[in-house]
Amino acid sequence: MLSHTALHGPHTLASASTALRARRSQTFRAFYATIRSLRNHAPVEIDDLGPSDNDFILSILRANPSLRDTKSYLASFGVRPQPLERANPVVPPNVLDLPPPIPKQAPDIAASQKEVEQPKPTPLVSSILNPVYRRTALVKIQGPFTDIQLDSIARGMVYLEKLGLVSVIVVENDQLLRGDEGERSAVIEETMRVVAALEKQGAKARPVLGTVVRLGPKPDDGEEPRDFIPPEAHVYPSDLVPLRSALRAGEIPVLPPFALDSFCRSVRIDANDVLGALARGMGEAAALDGGDLHKQGEDYSEDINLVPLRLMIINREGGVPSYARSGYPHLLINLTSEHDFIRDTFDPAWEKEKPTALSNLSLARTCLAYMPPTSSAVMVSHRSPSSLIANLITNKPAVSSSLPHALLQGNRKLTPHTPTLLRRGLPIQVIRDPAHIDKAKMNHLLEKSFQRTLDESSFYKRLEKTLDFVVVAGDYVGAAIVTNEPSTNSSEPPISYLDKFAVLPSNQGDGTVDFLWVALHDESFGLGLPFSINPNGGKEGKGEGRDLVWRSRANNPINKWYFERSTGHMRMGSWVIFWCDAEKRLKTEEGRRANAGLSYVEEWETGRLSRWADVITKIPSAWK
Structure with a gap:
């Protein structure tokens, strides 16, 4: 029996093999391009959408829900098992328990009994069918x-x-x-x-x-x-x-x-x-x-x-414009703490293109006051249809509002038609005196968030000496603690250190994390910018921003979230040191250099990593 090689020759086989490898490579590139398009898709114009049945599936895939998002969706819309005490056990009928036959001379009774005993699907069957x-x-x-x-x-x-x-x-x-x-x-x-x-x-x-x-x-x-x-x-x-x-x-x-x-x-x-x-x-x-x-x-x-x-508010205007986005819509609004500020500082120049933005903002506030705390509102342009499915599945904004502004400006998802997600939200307060901290609530928050036992006496004793401020969300459902850590050189200013960033597990995924991080931005590395003046009891945008530094264990699962929101990071053994540069200083330097842009290492950055590492790695643990 002749082999494939003998029949067609070695050159033919080699060319076929090459063609096969090229086809596989082409298929792989197409697959990779498809996956990339699902993760980094450009905004879809609703007027360009066709009635394809695949739109529904693609819209779900583009939502890219996390495991927490999926569990939350199933908790609201999934099959709900009946309580065990209400479930009727299925017992095989006994011949002795069968009802007696109905006499033939009573057809009306038989008909009525037949009507009464028509089978009805149980809740379990109904939940499977629907x-x-x-x-x-x-x-x-x-x-x-x-x-x-x-x-x-x-x-x-x-x-x-x-x-x-x-x-x-x-x-x-x-x-x-x-x-x-x-x-x-x-x-x-x-x-x-x-x-x-x-x-x-x-x-x-x-x-x-x-x-x-x-x-x-x-x-x-x-x-x-x-x-x-x-x-x-x-x-x-x-x-x-x-x-x-x-x-x-x-x-x-x-x-x-x-x-x-x-x-x-x-x-x-x-x-x-x-x-x-x-x-x-x-x-x-x-x-x-x-x-x-x-x-x-x-x-x-x-x-x-x-x-x-x-x-859901579907209009031609889209969301509420934001100073932080250069007039592009807000991504996420905490109505409890931001509604009045947004209304009072609304630029009159936006009235022409967004005439109903403020009335819809008030509508969301009114409706959410009557709706469950987990509910949300979305203001969306008719040009962003897929965002409705994404909002339903994830209950999150299209792009996280806590991401760095520079990263947001370059994100293709951020357009004039990006939807605004609105939540009832939580009040935000800034505490600067350690005596005003509710220690019992703070202890509960930290221990529940980190799943560890707090060394209370030494932790608060250190805060009395080093505390800069604490941002508290709601009734201590989240908190960011920032301290002033003395530098090794007494002539240098203290280091602004994020000591703790914690949110109760029950509030993770409801917007509290983003609300807290935005407030932290406005009080630290974002201070001094025009969009950092939210009235939350802090400095209200007045002052100079400072570099914010913090550390995290190298195996901490939240590090991915930190990587996306920090200016840079450095690994040191079992620790990863993160930092966020003072944004006002960067903007000032950019303006001074004009088209030249920032250099790789500025003067103030020389040697700062070693100074930070020398101080931060020596901070004692807060846990027992």
Whole structure:
């Protein structure tokens, strides 16, 4: 039998082998390019998207969820096992226990018994057949939009529904002025356009043209002070019957911004008031239902959790502009500590391109006040559809707000259409006197975060001598402790050292880490810059920034996070030393050198690594 070589000759085999290697190399490069495109994709223009079925899968892949993100998503939307005490054990029937035969002369009794005993799927079977626990989202579609844009927005709503998030949509059109002739019919037409777009994408939608909300504040509301503007409308649980009917039928309800006034007339009001009333009313109705329906053993396909989990504002403007991004949108907003500052410092030049940015900011604050603490709001341009899926799965901004500004400016994900994620957030305070630290809460925070026992006496004794400031998030759910460590040379200034950076495990992944790091930036290496003046009880941007230095064990899993946020690092045995350069000094030097740019090692950098290492490696451990 002739071999392949004898039949075709050695040269033919060699050329075939070369071609095969080239084909493998080409395949590998294509695969690598595909993976790179998934991780470092350019923003997708929604108008360019086609109706390909792969868009849904690619949108999920581009979200690139972490293990924590996946667990969080499954906790909200995954199959919920029934409690053991409620599970009915399956016992084989005994022949002696069988019911007696029904006499033939009583067909009516047999028929009624047959009707009663029709098998009904158990909650476990229902969860397998329909494994997604459905939640609701409030969506504001703020047009006007073209038909192509509406189709793309509708496709995003359908994708979210596949993942378990059913939208309750309120339609708004900025070009329809209130009081104009034909206003009502124009609003209804816009509502029907959204319904048609949803049905075109394969969804079932229902226009709810009757009034669901009532005009005016809720009658039984007291005069208690609030840190947000309550909506000028309200909802009673009985008013939500049309929404419940649509949701139970698997339909997406689409509402015009109508309300019932005191004369029982249907009038057009601000869509923000409708959304605020729904956020409150749906939560109150769910509370009357008994909270989580599936704890009551309800069928997965029978009902839906009415408590809004997300607020989505889809418009042509995108997010809220930021000074730190040169007018590009904020990435993540802590509404509790940043809302007033953003509103009071809003540049009038942004009004032309972002006329509804501040009203939508207030809308997010109002709605999130009525929604669960884990909820979030997203302000997104119609040009960033995939961000809706990414937000649902990860509940994080498109790009972390705690990354260095220089890195953010060069990131292809940062565009004028990058969405803004908003959370209710936490208050941020800066403490400079060790006596004002709540030691019991601080001990709990540090020991829970580091899973070690704090040597309390020696730790606080050292802080009394070296403390610069402590940034505290909320009620000690996170803290950053910065000290002034004396240099070996008394003529040199002390080293600004990040002694501890801790967040409770229960708050990791909810934005607290980014909130805390941004506040740390504003008080240390970012001090003196115009966007570092957030009023958090600290220096409010006044002063000169200083290099911030810290150390971490070489095997610390959080080092990857530090690598991305530090200016540089240096390995020293079992330690890794990180630092962040004072940003104002770098900008000043860049301006002085103009086009020449910064040198590899500036004058102030000469010998500083050895000085830092000599001091930092000798700091005693805070643990027993």
